[in-house]
Amino acid sequence: MKKFNKLVSLMLVGAMMLGMCTTAYAKDESNVKQYNSIQEVLEENESLQDLVLSDENLSRPAMAPLTSMQVMWVNSQDAGEEHISAGQYATRLDHGGDWFQVITFEVGFSSVRWAKFKHMEMESTDTEYVDLNGDNIMDGVLRLWTINTSYTSGKFEYSAWSVQTSKEFSTWINVL
C-alpha cells in the first residue's frame, strides 16, 4: 500500500510539473510574433535586412568576379554633373563647393571597397545593380559616394577587392 501511495504521489508531482511546463511553454508561445512572409520579417528587422541584402553576404547565388571598374560620373555644388569617359584622368568642368559626389561602375562584384576624396573617406550613399545585356542577370554595380566638405579641387581614389579571387582593382580621377 505504501508503495502504491508513493507511486500515486510521484504521478501527481509529475502531472503538476508537466502542467507547469505546458503553461510556461504557452506563455512563451504567446510572446512569439507570427509572420506571414519573409518580407514581413525583413521589414521589421533592419539588421536582418542588412544581412540578407548586403552584397557582402556571399551565401547568395554566385556572383561573377570583378573584371573592371571606372569612375563614370561626378557631381559638385559648383559645376553640377559631369559624365566621365573611360580613361579620363581629370574632370573637364571646374568643380568645387561644400559637397562632392561620385558614381563608380563595377563590372562584376567586389566584396570590400573604399572611396576617398582628398584622403578623406567618402560615404556609400546608395547602390544599384545593372543588367547590361537584358538577360535578367546582374552584371555589375553602380555605387553613389558622397562627402560633405569644402574644397576647390582634389583627387578621388577608389579601390575594391573582387569576390572569389580577392584581386584588388583601383581607379582614380583628378577633380579640377
Next chain:
Amino acid sequence: MEIGFYTNNYVNTYNNKSVKNKKSFDGLDILGPEAPNEVKEAWNKAEKECGINGYGYGVNSGGKLTCLTSLFAMSFESAYNGGGRDILGTTVHSAKTAVQKALDRLGIPQDSKEKKEKFFYESFLRYLN
C-alpha cells in the same frame, strides 16, 4: 576591358549642359529631354508629391543626388549599349512603358528609399492616366 560608356561627342554635348547655378534638377533633361509636356507635368507633380524624382534628385536637394534609382540604372544600361540616356522617349506611351519597367524591376521595396521611389513611379503613372 574597355568600358566604352559614352562617345566623346555625347559626353561633350551632355557636359555642356552641366553649368554653374543650374536651376532645375528634375533629371528630365537627361532621362526625357524630348518628352511631351504631359509627361513633364506628370513628372513634376509626382516629384512634389513624393519628395524625390525618378532620377534620384530630392526636392530642394540643390543638385545633390539622394539615391540611385531603377530608372537611372536603366538609362545607364541604355547608354552603355549605345542607345543614349533618354529612356522616357517622345510619347506618353513610351514614358509609361519605361516607368512601368522600372517599377517591375524595383519589385518589393526593401527600405524607405525604395518605398519613396516606388511611390514616385506610381504617382507618375497615375498623373498620366
